[in-house]
Amino acid sequence: MSDGDELIVPPDVVYITFIRATPLMIWDALTKSEFTKQFFFGRTVESDWKQGSKWRLVMPDGKTDVAGEVLISDPPRKLQVTWVVEWLDDAPKDPAIITYEIEQIGDLSKLTMTQHTDAKIPRKFLEGGRQGWAAILSSLKSLLETGEALTIKMNPPE
């Protein structure tokens, strides 16, 4: 067993980015496929984004990447969802909780993404998650500010 297979409860993650856009533009970017497919590794989203509804993150080939439930929906300020990775066989089946909070500060909006889980996961997923979220949030910022997302290529954890 390599170090990467060791099971640990990951610490919470809090990522913040300041985006020159309105909170509603950020809300739309997070919840509409026309935007997510540009900055979220080509993924589309499916949900009516109402509290209690299911939601899915769908890969370009139509397979489900992530599925979960909408816990809090308060557009354009707060969206909280459960997050279960479906496509990796050894991914944790207990949901993580992802929270997006959007706050207007002058002509910028502050987007805070928080990830929390109580479940143990293999250590190797930590690094991919860290890099993945930094890439996704940077790409979202670039898309909203310049009209162009970043071109990002990442491989699943080895």
Place this chain on the structure above:
Amino acid sequence: MDTDEVFRALADPNRRALLDALRERNGQTLSELGADMAMTRQAVTKHLAILEAANLVATVWRGREKLHFLNPVPIYEVSERWISKYERGRLKALSDLKKALESEDE
């Protein structure tokens, strides 16, 4: 965020040590961070304020505790600014080679 602020914040070994401590264990209080550092509490407070202003550290209140989290998004944005999609593949190959060679020595 201001790119200058990110570079200024990173241009100090104590502040980089604080970021490394958070990378090792995310979500620490000021006291916890201070315990591992060869710095006074005042120095840790000052450096954390600079890191927070540069958005390299995010803070969250849990009850009466202020927890500090590593926020790598601005570092990613700075690197994206100069690394094009064509160079990324080559840099990844070099970094993989370096890792492979260094692990052979262990």
